[in-house]
Amino acid sequence: MTYLPKPKLHHPELPKNDLGYTRRDYEGSISTLCAGCGHDSISAAIIHACYELALPPHRIAKLSGIGCSSKTPTYFLGASHGFNSVHGRMPSVLTGAAAANRDLIYLGVSGDGDSASIGLGQFAHAMRRGVNMTYIVENNGVYGLTKGQFSATADRGAKNKKGATNQDAPIDMISMAMLLGASFVGRSFSGDKTQLVPLIKAALAHKGPAFIDVISPCVTFNNHEGSTKSYDYVREHNEAVNFLDVILGRQEITVDYSPGSVEVVRQHDGSLIKLRKINSEYDVNDKIAAMEYVQKHQSKGEIVTGLLYVDSDSQDMHDHLGTSSTPLNAMDDAALVPGSAALAKLNASLR
Amino acid sequence: MKPIEAVNDFVVKFANVNGSGSASANQMFAKSILRMGVPATPRNIFPSNIQGLPTWYEIRVSEAGYLGARGGVDLMVQMNPQTWNQDVASIVPGGYLFHDSTRALPHGSLRSDINVIGVPLTQITSANYQLARELQLFKNVIYLGVLSALLDIEPEVFEQLFAEQFKGKDKLIAANVQAFKLGRTYAQEHLQCPIGLRVRRSDKVGDRIFVEGNSAVGLGMVYGGATVCAWYPITPSTSAVEGFTKWATRFRVDAETGEKKFAIIQAEDELSSIGMVIGAGWNGARAFTATSGPGISLMQEFIGLAYFAEIPAVLVDVQRAGPSTGMPTKTQQCDVLLCAYASHGDTKHVLLFPRDANECFEFGAAALDLADRLQTPIFLLTDLDIGMNERLVAPFAWDDSRHLDRGKVMTAEELEAGREFGRYTDVDGDGIAYRTYPGTHPTRGSFFTRGTSRDRKAIYTEDGAAYQDNMERLLRKFETAKSYVPTPLRKDAAKPTKLGAIYYGSTSDSMEEATEILAADGVDIDLLRVRAFPFNKSVDDFIAAHEQVFVVEQNRDAQLRTLLINEGDLNPRQLVRILHYDGTPITARQIAGQIRTSLGLDKAAQKEAAE
Ligand SMILES: Cc1ncc(C[n+]2csc(CCOP(=O)(O)OP(=O)(O)O)c2C)c(N)n1
Ligand code: SF4
Numbered sequence: 003m004t005y006l007p008k009p010k011l012h013h014p015e016l017p018k019n020d021l022g023y024t025r026r027d028y029e030g031s032i033s034t035l036c037a038g039c040g041h042d043s044i045s046a047a048i049i050h051a052c053y054e055l056a057l058p059p060h061r062i063a064k065l066s067g068i069g070c071s072s073k074t075p076t077y078f079l080g081a082s083h084g085f086n087s088v089h090g091r092m093p094s095v096l097t098g099a100a101a102a103n104r105d106l107i108y109l110g111v112s113g114d115g116d117s118a119s120i121g122l123g124q125f126a127h128a129m130r131r132g133v134n135m136t137y138i139v140e141n142n143g144v145y146g147l148t149k150g151q152f153s154a155t156a157d158r159g160a161k162n163k164k165g166a167t168n169q170d171a172p173i174d175m176i177s178m179a180m181l182l183g184a185s186f187v188g189r190s191f192s193g194d195k196t197q198l199v200p201l202i203k204a205a206l207a208h209k210g211p212a213f214i215d216v217i218s219p220c221v222t223f224n225n226h227e228g229s230t231k232s233y234d235y236v237r238e239h240n241e242a243v244n245f246l247d248v249i250l251g252r253q254e255i256t257v258d259y260s261p262g263s264v265e266v267v268r269q270h271d272g273s274l275i276k277l278r279k280i281n282s283e284y285d286v287n288d289k290i291a292a293m294e295y296v297q298k299h300q301s302k303g304e305i306v307t308g309l310l311y312v313d314s315d316s317q318d319m320h321d322h323l324g325t326s327s328t329p330l331n332a333m334d335d336a337a338l339v340p341g342s343a344a345l346a347k348l349n350a351s352l353r
Numbered sequence: 354m355k356p357i358e359a360v361n362d363f364v365v366k367f368a369n370v371n372g373s374g375s376a377s378a379n380q381m382f383a384k385s386i387l388r389m390g391v392p393a394t395p396r397n398i399f400p401s402n403i404q405g406l407p408t409w410y411e412i413r414v415s416e417a418g419y420l421g422a423r424g425g426v427d428l429m430v431q432m433n434p435q436t437w438n439q440d441v442a443s444i445v446p447g448g449y450l451f452h453d454s455t456r457a458l459p460h461g462s463l464r465s466d467i468n469v470i471g472v473p474l475t476q477i478t479s480a481n482y483q484l485a486r487e488l489q490l491f492k493n494v495i496y497l498g499v500l501s502a503l504l505d506i507e508p509e510v511f512e513q514l515f516a517e518q519f520k521g522k523d524k525l526i527a528a529n530v531q532a533f534k535l536g537r538t539y540a541q542e543h544l545q546c547p548i549g550l551r552v553r554r555s556d557k558v559g560d561r562i563f564v565e566g567n568s569a570v571g572l573g574m575v576y577g578g579a580t581v582c583a584w585y586p587i588t589p590s591t592s593a594v595e596g597f598t599k600w601a602t603r604f605r606v607d608a609e610t611g612e613k614k615f616a617i618i619q620a621e622d623e624l625s626s627i628g629m630v631i632g633a634g635w636n637g638a639r640a641f642t643a644t645s646g647p648g649i650s651l652m653q654e655f656i657g658l659a660y661f662a663e664i665p666a667v668l669v670d671v672q673r674a675g676p677s678t679g680m681p682t683k684t685q686q687c688d689v690l691l692c693a694y695a696s697h698g699d700t701k702h703v704l705l706f707p708r709d710a711n712e713c714f715e716f717g718a719a720a721l722d723l724a725d726r727l728q729t730p731i732f733l734l735t736d737l738d739i740g741m742n743e744r745l746v747a748p749f750a751w752d753d754s755r756h757l758d759r760g761k762v763m764t765a766e767e768l769e770a771g772r773e774f775g776r777y778t779d780v781d782g783d784g785i786a787y788r789t790y791p792g793t794h795p796t797r798g799s800f801f802t803r804g805t806s807r808d809r810k811a812i813y814t815e816d817g818a819a820y821q822d823n824m825e826r827l828l829r830k831f832e833t834a835k836s837y838v839p840t841p842l843r844k845d846a847a848k849p850t851k852l853g854a855i856y857y858g859s860t861s862d863s864m865e866e867a868t869e870i871l872a873a874d875g876v877d878i879d880l881l882r883v884r885a886f887p888f889n890k891s892v893d894d895f896i897a898a899h900e901q902v903f904v905v906e907q908n909r910d911a912q913l914r915t916l917l918i919n920e921g922d923l924n925p926r927q928l929v930r931i932l933h934y935d936g937t938p939i940t941a942r943q944i945a946g947q948i949r950t951s952l953g954l955d956k957a958a959q960k961e962a963a964e
């Protein structure tokens with residue numbers, strides 16, 4: 003277990019965000035994951051991102067499936083409502099929640115087993131439907147919680163701890179997400195906070211389905227020689243296309259990078275994503291090119307990371323359904339119940 | 354052979370080909386009888402097919418008001434050569450066969466004990482119409498004209514019905530009236546009209562409405578305040594969602610902005626539909642799904658989550674014959690146990706058993722209240738017979754002083770005022786704890802929902818005592834449910850008797866008719882119609898007060914009986930199975946026959962029961 007000692011009282015000097023909250027206000031209870039588990043770093047990145055965006059913690063709903071990764075919502079955003087649902091079915095629960103109240107921010111947290119194996123169908127359909135959410139897969143190539151079996155994202159030829167080789171083709175969630183209609187797609191590494199934190203911030207500010215695949219090594223079952231999801235392997239094969247900064251509406255953009263290496267993307271909520279490009283050719287708005295780039299590099303054994311695709315004019319499920327701007331869960335009897343006079347008329351039409 | 358003579362009391366059956374446009378003509382025929390003031394009950398008998406296979410539409414005309422299936426056919430309107438032999442065989446002696454005589458009779462011996470009425474329908478139609486579509490549709494209207502003459506139904510009634518159906522399309526109205534008259538005139542000129550079966554104007558329909566159960570479920574969901582509907586198509590439940598769509602579109606679209614005060618999501622499967630319903634319920638919206646047995650089977654894991662994590666959800670199960678795909682277009686009451694104990698581990702669920710469309714509306718709206726009050730899944734168990742047939746029922750009623758009861762929900766104000774919140778803490782002994790909607794208060798009232806065990810404050814724990822404490826509270830909640838759900842309705846026989854019968858849902862009309870048949874034979878039976886599970890205490894009292902109780906249901910394994918024995922700790926010998934599960938609705942004669950047989954009353958009863 004990772005024991006992070008937490009004094010009850012806040013340090014008076016802790017910096018506060020625009021809402022007057024400190025980082026501590028975005029934390030959850032103590033993690034019970036293995037020390038060094040990549041998932042804990044992702045929790046820390048989520049805390050960091052929400053703090054920096056100054057999101058009111060209680061306006062975020064965090065949902066997950068089952069797995070070590072899906073346990074993590076307990077370890078961040080303690081003031082938010084959370085829902086640890088059933089294995090592989092977080093997307094449907096989140097979809098229903100999002101239908102009920104369009105005003106909250108939805109954060110779905112899942113694992114590669116949860117989303118690519120048992121839950122592949124729900125993952126796909128939530129993307130297709132355009133649910134307004136940030137969907138993070140904490141991808142370690144194994145089922146951590148059931149002790150290290152290969153998951154569907156394990157690469158062909160990867161070895162498990164006992165030395166057996168995975169023979170099945172891997173599912174690439176990034177390409178799937180792009181294909182299925184996610185309007186924000188990124189990949190990062192749990193060990194790379196500088197890239198991951200702003201990516202989560204941009205995803206949270208995005209309207210529509212935002213998907214982030216985070217390679218997150220399982221130190222207990224998949225961090226050995228021969229694994230393609232180990233800390234070492236990912237560091238060696240990380241092919242970052244960009245790093246980003248998220249700038250909230252009122253802040254100025256100061257270009258401090260060499261021309262051509264910075265691109266600014268305006269999101270639906272007015273926030274700006276400033277991309278520091280590593281690959282100057284890479285165009286985050288071109289889905290087809292992005293898919294090609296990802297596939298090409300993947301076939302070379304490289305892991306492409308960064309913001310890979312974004313559609314800044316995206317729509318979401320509520321736009322498709324034409325639902326009212328007032329959240330459905332906030333409607334009272336007067337808005338919902340037609341009443342007896344309408345019923346009398348209706349009865350008459352059925353005679 | 355003596356032709357049957359009957360006024361306002363007979364069965365007409367139409368034999369058609371699926372997809373031939375006969376459905377709306379047949380429905381109009383049923384309506385014409387209702388407009389004559391005579392109760393009529395139609396039933397669709399249809400295959401799992403879109404076009405080409407045989408389909409039947411059976412109408413029981415009963416001035417006495419019997420709405421259950423009767424069995425036997427007095428007038429067969431035979432429009433499908435494929436089923437000629439079986440249709441002819443189903444006519445009762447002295448009955449009538451109406452057929453299209455354009456072509457020579459199909460093979461098969463014609464019975465000498467029935468009355469054959471031939472009309473060259475195809476010939477009349479092709480002499481008057483050219484277009485293929487017209488040929489098909491107007492042929493149906495022409496036979497309505499013939500029937501109006503044969504059965505003495507006032508032509509004005511049909512003219513009125515055409516005017517209503519094609520309101521605003523004067524040309525269509527005129528064309529239909531003309532086709533109708535072609536048939537009527539032919540019959541008057543060539544046949545002896547009326548035949549022995551006649552419809553005579555009466556006043557027995559009253560203010561009742563004519564509506565399908567599924568449509569009523571959809572309306573109940575609108576009135577009950579459902580805003581999220583997630584579903585996956587499956588017969589016979591699909592039209593419940595279509596009903597919700599229709600009524601929500603009528604009542605819940607903002608006139609100015611066009612914004613919808615509802616969301617209907619067609620999911621990728623039933624796992625997803627129930628997941629969405631649970632997500633929406635967790636987030637404070639009223640939500641439901643409609644499905645049938647196969648869908649409930651898929652939803653099992655989620656149902657356990659909703660039970661254990663205590664999330665409101667409404668599941669409409671329009672039952673059809675199982676197991677597996679079974680007979681997907683035939684009726685049964687075969688999911689009672691599946692729903693009562695759905696999911697792994699110790700679970701029990703609230704079930705509601707509406708008898709007809711009126712109760713589909715009432716219980717549908719009530720289910721949403723119950724789900725919020727009890728914070729648990731509520732199953733509305735209807736079936737194909739109720740759901741997919743139009744039936745004469747009491748008009749829908751709504752009390753405007755009624756409020757959507759959201760149950761124990763702690764508000765931001767209460768939290769702000771310092772009210773203590775423990776998501777799984779039973780503060781007043783009814784087993785129901787307070788919940789909060791996500792996003793309520795910046796610092797108070799948040800909690801983590803999970804299917805794993807936790808303590809009274811919703812903190813994860815694997816402590817056995819805390820787990821057991823919670824499971825016992827869930828039982829207390831189930832006790833509370835007994836007084837919240839619709840109560841059983843008792844109807845005692847005219848004379849004191851030691852015999853009782855328990856029944857529920859779509860067998861109700863036949864059961865009640867059967868008691869009259871039995872009473873005429875000197876067998877008196879007290880009746881108890883169960884309307885919900887968990888069973889109210891009056892169910893135990895009823896059983897205790899009778900030596901023998903017949904339990905009438907439409908499944909092989911006597912599922913409600915099992916539930917009664919299991920939950921009431923009863924002696925199984927006291928409860929006698931009265932079963933019928935071939936996919937057709939049980940008839941009064943079958944019930945009476947089985948009861949007489951079980952009482953050893955006569956041999957003839959055995960023959961009737963076998964019908
Ligand atoms: C229906 C069902 N089947 C199997 C399980 C057992 N199970 C729990 S977690 C898990 C795999 C989790 O893998 P992943 O999503 O990759 O999470 P990780 O632990 O690797 O973070 C499995 C198979 C379950 N909880 N439910
Ligand atoms: S088993 Fe692996 S995934 Fe699970 S907590 Fe340990 S390191 Fe993390």
Ligand SMILES: [Mg+2]
Nearest residue numbers: 113114115144
């Ligand atoms: Mg995993």
